[in-house]
Amino acid sequence: MSISKYDPHVIETKWQAEWEREGLYHAEEDASKPKKYVLEMFPYPSGDIHMGHVRNYTIGDVIARQSSMRGFQVLHPIGWDAFGLPAENAAIKSNSHPAKWTYANIEKQRASFKRMGFSYDWDRDVVTCREDYYRWGQWIFMKFWEKGLVERKSSPVNWCPSCKTVLANEQVLGEGVCWRCKSPVEKRELEQWYFKITEYAQQLLDDLDTLPGWPDRVKTMQANWIGRSEGAEVDFELCDATGEPSGETITVFTTRPDTLFGCTFFLLAPEHPRVKEFVAGSEYEKSVNDVVESAARETAVERQLGEREKRGAFTGRYVVNPVNGEKVPVWVSDYVLMEYGTGAVMAVPSGDQRDFEFARKYGLPIPPVVVAPEDPLADELAGVSERVLADVSWAEAFAGDGTMVQSGAFTGLAGGKASEGMRAVTEWLVQEGRGKFAINFRLRDWLISRQRYWGNPIPAIHCPSCGLVPVPEADLPVRLPENVDVTKGETLADHPEFYETECPSCGGAARRETDTMDTFTCSSWYYLRYSDARNDQAIWEREKADYWMPVDQYIGGIEHAILHLLYSRFFTKVFRDLGLITFAEPFTNLLTQGMVKLDGATMSKSKGNVVAPEDMIERYGCDALRAYILFMAPPDKDLDWSYEGLEGMFRWLSRVWRLVEDAGGPASAATSAETPAAKTLRREMHRVTGKVTDDIERFQFNTAIAALMELTNASYDYRNAVPEPERDGVLTREVAERLTLLLAPFTPHMSEELWREVLGRSQSVHLNSWPEFDPALSAADEAELAVQVNGKVRGKVVVAVDASEETVVAAALAEVQSWVEGKEVKKVVVVPGKLVSVVVAG
């Protein structure tokens, strides 16, 4: 039959139009089938799509398409995370409006995604800046408020001077820079809106154990971020300015109550509210203020630069150590954080490296209270309960497990984290009413207000007489006005016609909130909205959400390991507590795909090293690009882009094309007898079916494609080995069909063209069932075994798979006779189907 050329452009556009016409990817609830919700993190409409998008969405598309062939009812939606600063910046640059830029980019990306042949249900798309979406974001805010999870409070916050807005803790990167623009972040004391995510800290930590389908790396990162510490809260009695106990207490959090006897000074954070009062008018005022002011001047970046020396100053005050009644001086130091614990710390220089350095610098005593078993002090101070040694010769603090010394009644107990000494001291404090067991989290409440225009308006009203009042449900949504000119630096706060309003409670004149919500609030629930995206009566219908959710397979970049994934988990738990859903975790399985780089560097427009997918689609078609980006590396690894192999991928697809065209005619009769060559090809077909099925399950798309190449090679071997008249036409057609089916998730257009036009099937290949794999059919009847002598391969034997062990050993020994001759055979190990290992003496 005549061979035509594989021409991706014609067939790709043809089938994209046909699928849309047939409504192939429209998802409906169907209780009779198991469902599978496959979701890729939705994109920010930043402009043209890049290789990271191609990789991310191709992975999801392969999973979705194959799941559908395997009989699942598949939901595979897409949308846009459309609010955010880049739109404002672009608008300022082009003297335009953020909405214009955003919608133009969405249309551009929509066209690109369609051109890639992704199997999305376009009837469910979600765009977060559209009113039909953000109104429900405001509704959520209101529900959170009703539940007591919204708070407006003043505290030191992260301020990005370049973005001119505050940021959540999670949005400040490790180097103390803004996650979006990478400018150094400043600290400011501001009144802001918060979601109380800390109320869910324990659940967010505990439920990580219910997620076996998540990478350990991500779970560890989240656990570290939540940062649970077990310890005690200890009350220290404050002395007044004359040094006499005042009856008032200051509480600290510590993970090491067992070291209390070694507490020789007490520290307050520079921002601590009592500091000013303690030193007002005293001789210590100036030196303390110096420390406070220098700390206030520092940015997060400066605070972290190198081995910065700790600074501190004595306040003139004392507190009483509850375990021994000792008066210890109160200092202020810049290494104490106001945001963690109580902003006050008991300092134990012998047990904490920071306290140790501080004590050395300012000449404070360092009495040992927990000593390592191997330390000479362990013998010297064994059983000594009174303080006889006020300082150590150590080079650094000892924070490990050891024995308590110089610790009164607790002397001799084991000391260390979670030690008996720690429990004993805390129990004593509880009895005395001077402390309690306590748990502290590193996680802070989520700061959600942003001083920017292009976001979801916070539905709240400030009333001079009623205070903060939520916008009533009936008045939602608070529409984001269009007449704000960001090119003039305007925000909602510059528009009285927006913020001048009436109090819904008392009817008096009031001011509408002009901050918008963090865009991460928009992306924290979109996956739920897809289950009922067009509902204008409710956020979603419970039945639909219950049918589709949770997401069975979520796919996205590791950069969201904490941010988006933590927030979404939080939202889901709140929705459950609000009775909107019944499950506690939104994403059952998570695949974090690696980044696509160029010469080891992340691609970015500013660096000018962006690889445009369009050019490659133009040259080789999207099927080749899809297959190639999956073939280059396993999905979770970073990938260095290279053009080198793309041509090879196209070459292989052309090879498959010719093979199927050649074999795809009406099946001629099978040859009467099964030849060895036919047997080999048939077996290879079954083996590859099993391998591809298995590899897709494990997301090993690169080896799945390699296996398909092997089947292609085996087909060519058969053709080359058997002259045409003797070929088994039934077999070659079966192999052609099998290749087409197994390739369908990867190269949907080529497979469709081959399936319908060449193989003559009437229905879409994507509606066909995934081929079953029968291990029996892929099993060979003979096996080649390697024969090892003392661990080295010295020969090979071919034996029947059902041969007895004696037969195998005899054949093996004969094969390696020259290596064994005249030596004593000490041991023979037979691994069926693999090898024979002979151990000889000498």
Next chain:
RNA sequence: GCCCGGGUGGCGGAAUGGCAGACGCGGAGGUCUCAAAAACCUCUGUCCGAAAGGGCGUGUGGGUUCGACUCCCACCCCGGGCACCA
């Protein structure tokens, strides 16, 4: 400093404790052709050797095992996350 990943040919990468380097790229040679392209075929870790064959090889050093890229211990290097969290 702490917590995760990862180190395999010229390159991307394969290997439930069982023949290291599948598959692809790149390279060499060949068939076809007036020629080229395309296609098809063969070879391609490294060293010694004409060949047969053999030695050496998965970051380094030890260990377990008949057998280790794989498991254990120590270390080196690269990437990432967190980082004065009391």
